[in-house]
Amino acid sequence: MNGFIALLRNNGAQHARVLAGPILILMVLAMMILPLPPFILDLLFTFNISLAVMILLVAMFTKKPLDFAAFPAVLLFATLLRLALNVASTRVVLLHGHKGPDAAGQVIEAFGHFLVGGNFAVGIVVFIILVIINFVVITKGAGRIAEVGARFTLDAMPGKQMAIDADLNAGLVGEDEARRRRSEVAQEAEFYGSMDGASKFVRGDAVAGLLIMVINIIGGLIVGVAQHGLSFADAGHVYTLLTIGDGLVAQIPALVISTAAGVVVSRVATDQDVGQQMVSQLFANPAVLFITSGILTAMGLIPNMPHVAFLLLAAILGGAGWLLFKRQQSERALKAQEPHKAQAAVEAAAAEASWDDVALVDPLGLEVGYRLISLVDHAQNGELLHRIRSLRKKFAQDMGFLPPVVHIRDNLELKPNDYRILLSGVEIGRGVATPGQWLAIDPGGVQAKLPGTPTTDPAFGLPAFWVDATVREQAQVAGYTVVDAGTVVATHLNHLMHRHGAHLLGRQEVQQLLDHIGKEAPKLIEDLVPKTVSLTLLQKLLRGLLDEEVSIRDVRSIIDTVAEHAPRLAALNPNGTGPDPGELLALTRVALGRAITQQWFPGEGELRVIALEARLERVLAQALSTSGALEPGLAETLLADTDRAVKAQEANGDAPVVVVPAALRVSLARFLRHHIPQIGVLSNSEISDERMLRVTSLIGGAAT
Incomplete structure (x- = not known):
């Protein structure tokens, strides 16, 4: 039915066009004959x-x-x-x-x-x-x-x-x-x-x-x-x-x-109609408009002439000529650049691939959604840029080396308020930040609810709310920790930099650290690398310390320890491959024992720590000495007991530190920190005799 109606419409339109001429002739005849x-x-x-x-x-x-x-x-x-x-x-x-x-x-x-x-x-x-x-x-x-x-x-x-x-x-x-x-x-x-x-x-x-x-x-x-x-x-x-x-x-x-x-x-x-031809050709030359404007101006200054009409039209033509002149200058400048651009494009297309085409991965990167661009834009005085500069300085002061520059770029594939942190091109963290709002973080025990968007603190996983500025004081009074969007991103980045500090220390950073020390003690550096140890072994040692978030600020003590023990350890290695990195790391940690202890237990008070039950300690020592690994059942039990002990320590306000014999420290630290990142594993030899030690929790038994 619809097709039939459309056909009738098309036929009607065609008939109307066909009958237009005859109808017009009939109208003409009718007008001539009929009144x-x-x-x-x-x-x-x-x-x-x-x-x-x-x-x-x-x-x-x-x-x-x-x-x-x-x-x-x-x-x-x-x-x-x-x-x-x-x-x-x-x-x-x-x-x-x-x-x-x-x-x-x-x-x-x-x-x-x-x-x-x-x-x-x-x-x-x-x-x-x-x-x-x-x-x-x-x-x-x-x-x-x-x-x-x-x-x-x-x-x-x-x-x-x-x-x-x-x-x-x-x-x-x-x-x-x-x-x-x-x-x-x-x-x-x-x-x-x-x-x-x-x-x-x-x-x-x-x-x-x-x-x-x-x-x-x-x-x-x-x-x-x-x-x-x-x-x-x-x-x-x-x-x-x-x-x-x-x-x-x-x-x-x-x-x-x-x-x-x-x-x-x-x-x-x-390809132009009459109007376009007239305008484009009549007003194509600014000199014509300038000369016409000058003639009209001269005529307008003659006495008894209509001055307003002549001078007004002269001003209009002069202004039009000036605009036309500036536009032609811009077009000529663009045309002058086009051959160079075309030549550069031809050369780029014809050129063979080179090492300039290889884009290296940034050691540390931050990608943001388009709504977070204002936080990292120089033109908008982005506050996050200043925070990241301060963060790098603070990291260098705390950890003892300067981390790589954080390369920031926008990523349209991210959601508008999302950001992600990359380490050597691999994502290690992601979060959400809302510019103009504040993140109210529950540090624990806060009962009041806030009118906002529930979320989780991206750095530490604590429950939080995104709230408006008007609710900020209310949240602070209720006990929440309130921070802005820039601080959220900076804190998350700082947490991940400390956690992955070992991966941020490359050979270039180690060499720069040695050069920095060599300005004050050049002889010490000359005797160390490469005479005593290689740059690779030194990097591996420093990375071992950073892997457990041990600062390498006291680099003099590290160098002294390496210089003292490396030759002896190298002589004990029958393969002639140099000192064993694990033994050298253990000796270095002993030398840095005071700093490591101070990091976990500030001040001079007693050390309230977690220890291993004696029987469990013997079982672990026997298992690691024979097979070098833990049985699945033993590993699950150890992990469950350690998790309970850590939670008890944190509930009492004590540091989650486990003190174990030196022979067990490396293996247990690797195993426990993989599952419980916030835990610290120290050996008995790393703790100074001057500090009083009190075991408050036992793994595998009751506390003493």
Whole structure:
């Protein structure tokens, strides 16, 4: 059903287009034969004016003459319509003109009174001037252009057809394209030939309009005086005004259509319409505008001249010239850069791959979503940038070496408020931050609930809320730790830097550390690397310390320990591969024992620690000495008991530190820290005899 309705619509539209011409001819004949009431005349005169305006606009917006190939036929029908209106209006004027100026309709009355002020002498002069402009200037020029255009088009047809045949034979165009171009050449010749003849209609229309005016005036005088008993003066006034209004109503659309004909035949076919051609070419040279502005300025300064008009227009033209000059300068600068860019692009495309194309992975990176860009943007004075600078300085002071620069970039693949922290291109942490809001972190034991978005602190996994600034004081009073978005990201980054500090210490950082120490003790460094140990072994030792978050600030003690024990350990190694790194690390930790103890237990108070039950200690020692690994059942039991002991320590406010024999420390530290990251594992030999030791929790037994 819908298809049938669409078919009817298409057929109806096609029939309407087919019947448009015959209907127009019938209208013209009807206007010539049948008497029309004034209201219908007003509608038809208005239609005639609108048709003329439409024809002119279509002619203005065409880009080549063939875009308006129907113009000769349109011109003919428009001329016939106008002449038919002249006949119909003449009939009404002569039959009813004695009744008053509105006898022939309001349009004729308006043109007769408003346009010429009701003065028939002025109307006659204006009418004659319009006829002269149309007949002598526009129509004659358009006809001459059409005549010459037709002649040259016909002369050029053989050459154009030969060119099309040559392109077809050379394979530059296909058969369909050649056929289309031949048809276009033939249509162009027919168009200019038709325009040459159609221009004669316009000339004849102008002459007919002049003759119709004279006949109407004479006929009106005869009808008014002889038939309606009007005086000669009254008849002359009434019928002359009606005739002038009738003539102006016809001549103004005729002038518009003649102008359209001139536009169509006088334009040069380009990819622009007439308006674009005029603006782009008339105002293409700023020098022309500057000179014109100068001439107008000089004329405006002459006494008794209209200064405001001249000087105002001079200022407008001068300003337009200046804007045009600046725009052309910018375009020239861009064009001057284009060859260099094109050459660079060609060279880049032609160049072979090089090491410059290899992008190295950043040691430490931070990627943010687009809503967090304001935190890391220099232009917006991003607070997170300052925090990261301070964080690196604090890390260097705490851990004893300068970490790599944090490379920050935006990542559109992340959610707007998300960020992630990368270590050598691998994600080690991810979180969410909300600029403009505050993170209220529950340190434990806070009962009050806050109006905000529940979340988790990305650094330590504590429950938290994202709250507005208005709730900040309420959260602080309730016991929450309140921090801004920048502090959340910085704290998370700082936590991960300490946790992965060993991976941040590369060979380059070790060499820079040695260079820094060598400025004060060059002899010490010369004797150490590579005479005593290699740079690789020293890096492995320092990484072993950092892996358990032991600071390497006391690098002098480390170097002294290495210098003292490395030669002996190397002599004990029968393979000749140097000292054993594990034994050297254990000796170094003993040398740093005071600092390690101080890190976990500040001050001089007693050390409340976790210890191994004696039987479990013997079992572990036997298992590690024989197989080097723990049985699954033993490992699960050890891990469960250690977790309970750590929670008990933390509940009492004590540090989660386990003290074990030196032989067990390395293996247990590796195992326990993998599952319980916050735990510390110290050996008995690392604790100074000056510190009092108290075991508050036992793994595998009760506390003593």
